[in-house]
Amino acid sequence: MQTNSYDCLALFSGGLDSILACKLMQQQGLRVLGLHFCSPFFGNEEKISHWEKIYGLDLLPINISREFVDLLTQGPPWGFGKYLNPCIDCKIMMLKKAAAMLPQFQARCLISGEVLGQRPMSQRRDALNIIQRDAGVKDLLLRPLSSGKLPVPAGLQDSNLIDFRQLPSIQGRGRKDQLRLAKEFQIREIPTPAGGCLLADPESAKRFSPLFEHLHPPQVRDFELAKVGRQFWSEGSWLVIGRNQADNARLLELVQEDDLVFKLADRPGPLALARQSAEQWSRERIAEAAAFMSTFSSKVSRSGEPVAIRVGCKEQVETLEVIPEHRPDSRWREPQLKKPEG
Ligand code: SF4
Structure with a gap:
C-alpha cells in the first residue's frame, strides 16, 4: 500500500x-x-x-x-x-x-x-x-x-x-x-x-459436507483440515490420510490437542490424523483406523503382514500391531456432497 x-x-x-x-x-x-x-x-x-x-x-x-x-x-x-x-x-x-x-x-x-x-x-x-x-x-x-x-x-x-x-x-x-x-x-x-x-467446486465441497453434519459447530481449523489429503468418515469419526510429504507436513501443522496422529512405526509412509471432536475414540476404533491407514503404504498393503503403528496425541504415544485392513472391506468412506439443512 x-x-x-x-x-x-x-x-x-x-x-x-x-x-x-x-x-x-x-x-x-x-x-x-x-x-x-x-x-x-x-x-x-x-x-x-x-x-x-x-x-x-x-x-x-x-x-x-x-x-x-x-x-x-x-x-x-x-x-x-x-x-x-x-x-x-x-x-x-x-x-x-x-x-x-x-x-x-x-x-x-x-x-x-x-x-x-x-x-x-x-x-x-x-x-x-x-x-x-x-x-x-x-x-x-x-x-x-x-x-x-x-x-x-x-x-x-x-x-x-x-x-x-x-x-x-x-x-x-x-x-x-x-x-x-x-x-x-x-x-x-x-x-x-x-x-x-x-465452496463452488464440487470436489472440494464434498470434503466440507460432513463437517456440517458431524461437528457442532465446525471451526475454521476443521475446514482447513478438510482441505488436506484423503478424507474418510465412519459413523461420525473423521480420519485424514496424507497423500505425500507435503500433506504429511500440513497435517502436522494442523494437529490440535485432542487429535490422534497415526504413523508407521518402523518405515516411511503416510501420516494420518484423526480429529476426536465429539468424543474420545474407543480402543477398537483406534485399531480399526490404524489398520486402515496402514494400507496406504503400498509395501504394507502388498505384504499383508502385521505392522506396527505409532498412535497418540501429544506425549501419550503407544505402538499398536495391526493387520492391514484392505480397503474394499473398510467401513471408512469418502465424503459425499450434501447441503446443510438451513
Ligand atoms: S461464495 Fe465463493 S463463489 Fe460465491 S461469491 Fe463468495 S467467493 Fe465467490
Missing part, C-alpha cells in the same frame, strides 16, 4: 473482472484500494505482492474466516448456490465490511467486478439489487463493467468523481468484452475463469 487515502475501495478477488473494475477506475484518475478477502475457501494472501506488481494496484488482505464459517454454519439467509457457495450472502458480507472501511481510507465509493447476468445465482439483476440493499450500499456501490446497464448509484450522481459515459455495458456470461478490455489495459497475466472458490 502506498498511501492511506483512496477514492474508492474495490472488492478484489484476483479474477479478471475484479482487475478490470479497478483498472477502469484508475483510468479515470481515481485512487483505488483493492480489498482481498481471505477465508479457508477463497483468497490467496501470498499472491498480493505479485498482483500489486503486475496489475499496478494497491491491495489489502482482509481475513474473514471466522465470520464466514459462522455464516455457513448458521445457514446463509439467501441459501446456497449449486454446491456449498452462499454467493449472495458472501457478497453482502464483503460489501458491508468494505463499507465500514470507507472512513478509514477517506474513500467515497465501492467498486465490485460483478457483471450483470454472468452468474445464475448472484449476478441476476434481482440478486444484484438484493446484495446492494442488504449490504446497505445501494447509493455508493458501482459495478463498472456493467455500469451502462445499471442505474447510476444515487450517492454518485451529482459528484464529479466518475464519468459514467466512459464505462462499459457488459452483460452476460461471455468473456469477449473482458478480454478486449484486458488487451486495452495491456494486462498480460489473465487469470483463468474458474474463480478459485472451493
Whole structure:
C-alpha cells in the first residue's frame, strides 16, 4: 500500500473482472484500494505482492474466516448456490465490511467486478439489487463493467468523481468484452475463469459436507483440515490420510490437542490424523483406523503382514500391531456432497 487515502475501495478477488473494475477506475484518475478477502475457501494472501506488481494496484488482505464459517454454519439467509457457495450472502458480507472501511481510507465509493447476468445465482439483476440493499450500499456501490446497464448509484450522481459515459455495458456470461478490455489495459497475466472458490467446486465441497453434519459447530481449523489429503468418515469419526510429504507436513501443522496422529512405526509412509471432536475414540476404533491407514503404504498393503503403528496425541504415544485392513472391506468412506439443512 502506498498511501492511506483512496477514492474508492474495490472488492478484489484476483479474477479478471475484479482487475478490470479497478483498472477502469484508475483510468479515470481515481485512487483505488483493492480489498482481498481471505477465508479457508477463497483468497490467496501470498499472491498480493505479485498482483500489486503486475496489475499496478494497491491491495489489502482482509481475513474473514471466522465470520464466514459462522455464516455457513448458521445457514446463509439467501441459501446456497449449486454446491456449498452462499454467493449472495458472501457478497453482502464483503460489501458491508468494505463499507465500514470507507472512513478509514477517506474513500467515497465501492467498486465490485460483478457483471450483470454472468452468474445464475448472484449476478441476476434481482440478486444484484438484493446484495446492494442488504449490504446497505445501494447509493455508493458501482459495478463498472456493467455500469451502462445499471442505474447510476444515487450517492454518485451529482459528484464529479466518475464519468459514467466512459464505462462499459457488459452483460452476460461471455468473456469477449473482458478480454478486449484486458488487451486495452495491456494486462498480460489473465487469470483463468474458474474463480478459485472451493465452496463452488464440487470436489472440494464434498470434503466440507460432513463437517456440517458431524461437528457442532465446525471451526475454521476443521475446514482447513478438510482441505488436506484423503478424507474418510465412519459413523461420525473423521480420519485424514496424507497423500505425500507435503500433506504429511500440513497435517502436522494442523494437529490440535485432542487429535490422534497415526504413523508407521518402523518405515516411511503416510501420516494420518484423526480429529476426536465429539468424543474420545474407543480402543477398537483406534485399531480399526490404524489398520486402515496402514494400507496406504503400498509395501504394507502388498505384504499383508502385521505392522506396527505409532498412535497418540501429544506425549501419550503407544505402538499398536495391526493387520492391514484392505480397503474394499473398510467401513471408512469418502465424503459425499450434501447441503446443510438451513
Ligand atoms: S463463489 Fe465463493 S467467493 Fe465467490 S461469491 Fe460465491 S461464495 Fe463468495
